[in-house]
Amino acid sequence: MPANRYDAIIIGGGHNGLVTAAYLARAGRKVLVLERRHLLGGAAVSEQVFPGFTFSVFSYVVSLLRPEIIRDLDLPRHGLHILPLESTITPLPNGDYLAGWGDPDLTRREIARHSQKDADATIEFGRLMHHMAMAVRPILGMIPPDPTSLAPSDLAGLLKLGGHFRSLGPDRFHAMYKLMTMSSADYLDEWFEFDPLKATKSASGIIGTFLGPRSPGSAYVLLHHYMGEIDGAFRAWGFAKGGTGSISNAIGNAARAFGAVIRTEAPVAKVSVRAGRATGVVLESGEEIQASIVVSGLDPRRTFLDLVDGKDLPTELVDDVRRFKFRGSSGKVNLALSELPDFTCMPGRGPQHLGAFSISPSVDYLERAYDDAKHGEFSRRPYMDMIIPSMIDPGMAPPGRHVMSIFVQYAPYRLNGGWTDAKREAFGDAVVDTLSQYAPNLKGAILHRQVLTPPDIERMTGLSEGNIFQGELALQQLFFLRPSAAWSKYRTPIGGYYQCGAGTHPGGGIMGASGRLAALQILADL
């Protein structure tokens, strides 16, 4: 075999691409990963944006990373170290707060301070969501069967799926159906009365989607975010030591240990296709590399419309990809701080700084933030989720200084009149101004500020329209419809060309499931 020839080339060194690479290499294949940027991770990177200050530039928390991947790839040995996030604090407009702690009893007592009824409901709600997450879990690890196919394997898959749902029993099946179709606000209304509690819970139903808490479909995203909690404690959200990039690096190290070759600053221009089969890739530099398998970790738009020629694909697939909804809805603001933000609701330095702060004072607040966005403006008073990674991992900032990661929603990709530098700064100001209402010292503590809008995220990570999930997690874009019916099994109509990004089942978050299932499919096909 010539040196410049591989069994498989993975386009894109995001976490899913790296997972695919690691699994293929582990199975003895000769694998090459090609990453456009100078560092690995895609949207899961750590970068020193300002001297001495390291940020998880885009994705900043982790909970969904599949335990089987951590096990199979022995990630802790390769540098993965997850530190727990201890709490979520929601500051309230009246100066009070709502806290969720790692300890469920403590959380219940805290909720009881606001509503005894809700504190009681929390137990039953937690149990139901646990069951729901358990019910969905096997589906996350399943290559979607094609309901239109009569192939025995698809029929068997469908029967298995049918049997699975039947085994839930009617009550849980109905609860599941509600989660798939309802809005998170309506769903939570059935359980709780304290508005900030509903708002904070429903916030996980809107993250990364172009939906408001009152939009049907948002309850599913709520469940999606609950998924990570079943493998660990009540609040199993965590933060990777060294930032999110260290997760990517750990997976990359594992892949290398299995023999994979990883090249950075190697942007791919095209997938070479001959007689309906992928034969390798051409880099932007003009370099050609051959392989019998090419796997794209990019989103469906880039995988099917940019990397290959549309004429090699059926028109139905091209149509499906064109109407696949990306619609980035969130931005990111990274702050370098001279001191810790001092929250009026919990003054001074304390355990609250080890967890997350959620700016979600009411369901109406979130819904109004969405109203701005759906009419083409960024939220004047946005929903925000923020953490101070330097409190958990002091290595992220110089001594005494801090870094703050702020996830902001909504910032529509398509802004009325388009995004400009002035609008980006105005968006950053809206974020800082809103936060300053809760932590008045923040403004004066800002040493540097990085504001990322969806077009910035698109430009830097390649994610179409800046959608953090490589396509919305909407009902019509899930399971066997992700990204397109008949092409949801990681294969493509081009022989030897595969897809492994979050644009395939089961989708977004630092989960790695798409990458793993793609590898399993490829190995099964070989």
Add this chain to the structure above:
Amino acid sequence: MTRPFDTAVIGAGTNGLVAAIGLARAGSRVVVLEAGPAAGGVLETIEFAPGFRAAPLAPDLGWIPPDVIRGAGLALESLPPANPTVVALGSGESLSLRPAVAATSAELARLSRSDAERWPAFAGLLGMTAGFLGRLYTSPPPRIDADSIGEYFSLAKLGRSLRGLGKREMVEVLRTVPLSAAELLDDWFESDLLKGALAALAVADVSQGPMSGGTAFTLLHRLVGAAPGVVGERTRLAGGGPALVSALLDRARAAGVELRFAAPVTQILVKDDAVAGVVLGDGSEIPCREVVSSLDPTSTMLELLDPVHLDPEFIHAVKQIRYRGVTTKLLLGMDGLPEVPGVAGPVAGAVVIAPSVGYLEKAADASKYGRASDEPTVEIRWPSVSDPSLAPAGRHSAVVSVQYTPYRLREGNWADQASVVADRALGVIDRYLPGFSSRVMNRMVLTPMDLERRFGLREGAVAQGEMMLDQILFMRPVPGWSRSATPMPGLYWCGASTHPGGGVTGMSGWLAAQAVLAGRGRR
């Protein structure tokens, strides 16, 4: 002594009458108990000013499935659809949607070449998807927890009819249902006027805006039973709603159903954990072994029945039903018809003011915060165009639907807001149809609160519960109790709150009659 009643049916609306006819024709002795003075329920025609009459809730009769027509033995004379069925108004322009696909394409060509070309395929997609829904609507909803051979068989039949569509078509159906109307329409069209008109149809009587998931389904729901390409109406009968009601009354009497008016039921009697009869407003009791209620589930289960008989989880589920009426109806007596741009002569169909999806969505925003829209979307129909007897000679009666006007106002109350909302709606209409309000001679405003009082519709919700994805099929009206039977032996529900829901005329009643008969076999 006459034979005692087998079954009491509560409410003489379409569903109640169809249920009664179905049971009587199978040999049961049935009494229909209606609180009001006349039959018809939501089809009721109101004389809102001397000589001016209109049926505020039934300008479109919905779809009358063949099962209902056959089962009740109805002889109805159908008329061809209005032409145009819908006139969409924008600023200075209009678009007529016509029953013939080619005619609508020709109209669209003025606005967009591409929309004109895509209309036939879109009409085909809607027709196919609505056809599939139509099959779902004429049988009890599927149950995932199939526990008998029969259930497996019906699930398998459903799967086959979905597969029978063809591979690509099946995917289109599955993909389309959860979409928002805005997403579906954006996939196909570029004309704001066309998208606005179709989106308005999708969100009619729904508290959600057209950008909310599931509103593609509500659009499809309103097309079930219509010929492909026909939007805005499904059934047009000679004589309209009153003809349907008198045909039903005629069939009911012929089958031996006893009809009692001004006979409100105040209580459902229970003995030995089963229905034993009903109590009327005058204190009299009617013993029977089954009660079929066309009222909403909250009235039936929590007001007429003593909830002590029900399990708390079921009560909780009934309390979760979302009604959320958002429509105000204006009944207007007019001294003539306004000129509608682009249409020669009187309009027998609907005139819709929803010039874009964004306009509609903004109108919907207000309702989320318990306010009536400042810029509402309106639909205007003149029933007197088809039936001149509804207004004095040379005059016309108009029914105007105004959205969004939520039942629950956060500030103020409906007594004060009614005229504000009406004036605002007329102001909007005047902008698109100049001089419209100067032709109004008299008006009646029916807010969601009024619709509740007048028609017994909880929260003024016409479909007795929103037709959103989580409240249809096996979830309607309560998960696990979607097949007409309730947890109380002998008590059934048959209103629009049950599968297949609003706008499928008489089908809930017909399915309830079948369920009662099947229930007897098991008892």
